[in-house]
Amino acid sequence: MQPQSPKYEQIAKEIRKRIREGVYQPKTAMPDQNTLAEEFGVSRMTIKKALDGLTMEGLIYTRRGDGTYVLGDIPLKIDTNSPAEEHMGLTAELGHERVTSQVIKFAIMFPTEELMTHLKLQKNEPVFDIIRLRLVNDEPYVLEHTYMPQKLMPDLNEKILLHSIYSYLKDDLGLKLSGAYRKIHADLSNDLDIRYLNCQPGDPILEVEQVAWLQDGTPFEYSFSRNRYNARSYTVLDISQPTV
Amino acid sequence: MQPQSPKYEQIAKEIRKRIREGVYQPKTAMPDQNTLAEEFGVSRMTIKKALDGLTMEGLIYTRRGDGTYVLGDIPLKIDTNSPAEEHMGLTAELGHERVTSQVIKFAIMFPTEELMTHLKLQKNEPVFDIIRLRLVNDEPYVLEHTYMPQKLMPDLNEKILLHSIYSYLKDDLGLKLSGAYRKIHADLSNDLDIRYLNCQPGDPILEVEQVAWLQDGTPFEYSFSRNRYNARSYTVLDISQPTV
DNA sequence: TATTTTTATATGTATATACTTATATCATGA
DNA sequence: TCATGATATAAGTATATACATATAAAAATA
Numbered sequence: 001m002q003p004q005s006p007k008y009e010q011i012a013k014e015i016r017k018r019i020r021e022g023v024y025q026p027k028t029a030m031p032d033q034n035t036l037a038e039e040f041g042v043s044r045m046t047i048k049k050a051l052d053g054l055t056m057e058g059l060i061y062t063r064r065g066d067g068t069y070v071l072g073d074i075p076l077k078i079d080t081n082s083p084a085e086e087h088m089g090l091t092a093e094l095g096h097e098r099v100t101s102q103v104i105k106f107a108i109m110f111p112t113e114e115l116m117t118h119l120k121l122q123k124n125e126p127v128f129d130i131i132r133l134r135l136v137n138d139e140p141y142v143l144e145h146t147y148m149p150q151k152l153m154p155d156l157n158e159k160i161l162l163h164s165i166y167s168y169l170k171d172d173l174g175l176k177l178s179g180a181y182r183k184i185h186a187d188l189s190n191d192l193d194i195r196y197l198n199c200q201p202g203d204p205i206l207e208v209e210q211v212a213w214l215q216d217g218t219p220f221e222y223s224f225s226r227n228r229y230n231a232r233s234y235t236v237l238d239i240s241q242p243t244v
Numbered sequence: 245m246q247p248q249s250p251k252y253e254q255i256a257k258e259i260r261k262r263i264r265e266g267v268y269q270p271k272t273a274m275p276d277q278n279t280l281a282e283e284f285g286v287s288r289m290t291i292k293k294a295l296d297g298l299t300m301e302g303l304i305y306t307r308r309g310d311g312t313y314v315l316g317d318i319p320l321k322i323d324t325n326s327p328a329e330e331h332m333g334l335t336a337e338l339g340h341e342r343v344t345s346q347v348i349k350f351a352i353m354f355p356t357e358e359l360m361t362h363l364k365l366q367k368n369e370p371v372f373d374i375i376r377l378r379l380v381n382d383e384p385y386v387l388e389h390t391y392m393p394q395k396l397m398p399d400l401n402e403k404i405l406l407h408s409i410y411s412y413l414k415d416d417l418g419l420k421l422s423g424a425y426r427k428i429h430a431d432l433s434n435d436l437d438i439r440y441l442n443c444q445p446g447d448p449i450l451e452v453e454q455v456a457w458l459q460d461g462t463p464f465e466y467s468f469s470r471n472r473y474n475a476r477s478y479t480v481l482d483i484s485q486p487t488v
Numbered sequence: 489t490a491t492t493t494t495t496a497t498a499t500g501t502a503t504a505t506a507c508t509t510a511t512a513t514c515a516t517g518a
Numbered sequence: 519t520c521a522t523g524a525t526a527t528a529a530g531t532a533t534a535t536a537c538a539t540a541t542a543a544a545a546a547t548a
Contacts, residue, residue, distance in 0.1 A: 006530080006531060006532085007531080007532075008531080008532090026461075027461070032497085032498055032499080033498070033499070034498080042532075042533085043532065043533045043534065044499095044533095044534095045532070045533070045534085046531085046532060046533080048499080048500085049531090049532090051499095058422075058423060061422075061459055061460060061461070062498090062499065062500090063498085063499075063540075063541070064498070064499040064500055064539065064540045064541075065497070065498055065499065065500095065539070065540035065541035065542075066497090066498065066499080066540075066541050066542070067497090067498060067499080067541090068498085068499085069460065071460075071461040178302075178305070179302060179482055180482045181479070181480070181482075182479065182480045182482065183477045183478070183479050183480075184428050184450070184477060184478040184479070184480070185450060185473065185477040185478075186430040186431075186448040186449060186450035186471075186473035187430075187448065187473060188448060188473070202446055204430040204431065204432060204448030204449070204473065205430060205448070206428070206429060206430035206450075209477075215305055216305065216313065216315075217270070217271070217305070217313075217315040227430075229429065229430035229431060229432070229448065233427045233428060233429040233453075234427070234428040234429075235425070235426065235427050235428070236425070236426045236427075236428070236480050238423055238424045238425075238426065250500080250501060250502085251501080251502075252501080252502090276527085276528055276529080277528070277529065278528080286502075286503085287502065287503045287504065288503095288504095288529095289502070289503070289504085290501085290502060290503080292529080292530085293501090293502090295529095306528090306529065306530090307510075307511070307528085307529075308508095308509065308510045308511075308528070308529040308530055309509070309510035309511030309512075309527070309528055309529065309530095310510075310511050310512070310527085310528070310529080311511090311527090311528060311529080312528090312529080
């Protein structure tokens with residue numbers, strides 16, 4: 001019977017709903033914090049904490065001395081594009097399309113110098129070397145080359161690769177993913193791209209190079225996702241917090 | 245003599261410095277909140293607010309019941325790549341290199357359907373139509389095609405374009421920039437690219453399409469930045485806040 | 489009328505305090 | 519030895535309160 005999430009989160013959820021349903025309209029002011037505090041039966045500090053979260057999401061903005069205003073029509077979804085996050089990313093993004101995977105390579109090796117740097121490993125700590133082709137409605141969509149430290153996921157196998165690395169890490173191993181650092185380039189197609197992505201020699205490729213890490217800072221994935229230039233774009237939402 | 249920034253921000257700044265200088269080492273625990281509160285002579289709530297900010301920046305992470313740990317070695321700079329933010333972005337990024345601009349087009353027009361949508365304008369509200377070539381040490385670097393509503397910046401002129409749109413908007417007009425939504429694609433070079441970026445027909449181009457807006461949600465820029473595929477990559481840091 | 493000053497209002501910051509909950513450590517017992 | 523349970527610890531949540539400060543609206547003044 002105890003509340004699963006803190007009050008400020010429940011309140012944020014309710015306010016998000018009101019914005020979505022038009023109770024609070026874009027470009028108009030919301031009730032002030034004291035009024036909301038009274039309505040929800042909490043202190044103003046708790047309301048403020050809820051509003052702070054919504055501000056960071058870009059749903060509202062506040063002006064000291066004035067009030068709180070609804071924005072509400074900014075696109076909010078970020079396109080994650082992480083091999084390990086396919087169930088949040090690709091699957092969610094494509095909705096009802098049929099996403100399948102094909103494992104092209106599943107090997108284990110000692111890390112190169114570069115991998116040792118990116119994944120913070122010693123030279124005697126093996127990494128998985130995985131290449132997967134992801135298809136949408138049987139059409140080649142993205143070619144993913146992924147390296148992951150074996151020690152973090154000793155029991156990784158081909159069956160998991162076909163399903164979801166993400167839910168394996170999160171649900172089975174209890175690892176908490178935290179963030180990613182991505183570098184996006186344009187490149188020319190190479191032999192693998194031509195073979196698996198059905199593209200021509202000389203075609204441009206959109207490559208996303210990524211290091212992803214856990215909540216404690218451990219890197220768990222170094223990957224390259226290669227997309228046909230006309231098949232996909234990469235989307236980023238950057239809300240810069242006001243610099244003090 | 246009054247403090248220009250709030251205490252929690254000053255404390256965050258000091259802790260950032262300590263991490264940078266190695267007083268608090270990566271992978272080790274920091275002093276607990278009560279100790280820090282005592283040291284800085286503030287309440288624990290104030291310390292917590294400072295730590296919350298550092299957590300969002302990805303510098304530290306906290307575990308309830310355990311403590312606060314330093315991460316500290318995650319690359320933090322985001323490559324903004326916004327025409328209007330060149331003084332935070334391009335200039336800052338390239339440090340001591342000499343960045344110059346060349347105005348290729350500076351016109352005014354009524355918006356197309358697409359511009360009306362992206363910039364939330366009526367068909368009788370004119371937009372500036374700007375093409376700039378940016379050079380680093382006299383080498384072509386990026387070709388920027390920018391559209392901005394005239395009503396937000398009636399006095400924009402060619403001299404400003406050569407200097408900094410960003411500081412004009414921020415310092416002269418007092419507008420507060422808030423965020424941007426970007427879409428990144430790979431593309432094939434077109435005539436303009438070939439002419440100004442010194443590239444060959446068939447070369448891949450990294451294009452960043454962007455809508456940027458002010459704190460109140462008003463879009464003020466719709467732009468395309470086109471980069472030679474081997475000249476530049478686009479970098480993103482994505483710290484996902486723990487989902488509740 | 490136009491400008492300046494005052495006042496009311498709403499958000500921001502900061503504190504002290506109490507309680508909750510996740511984690512690690514240490515003691516206990518099978 | 520290994521699992522279980524108590525205990526200490528540290529961060530998280532929430533409140534009440536006071537004051538600071540930015541903004542808008544109203545009142546006073548030239």
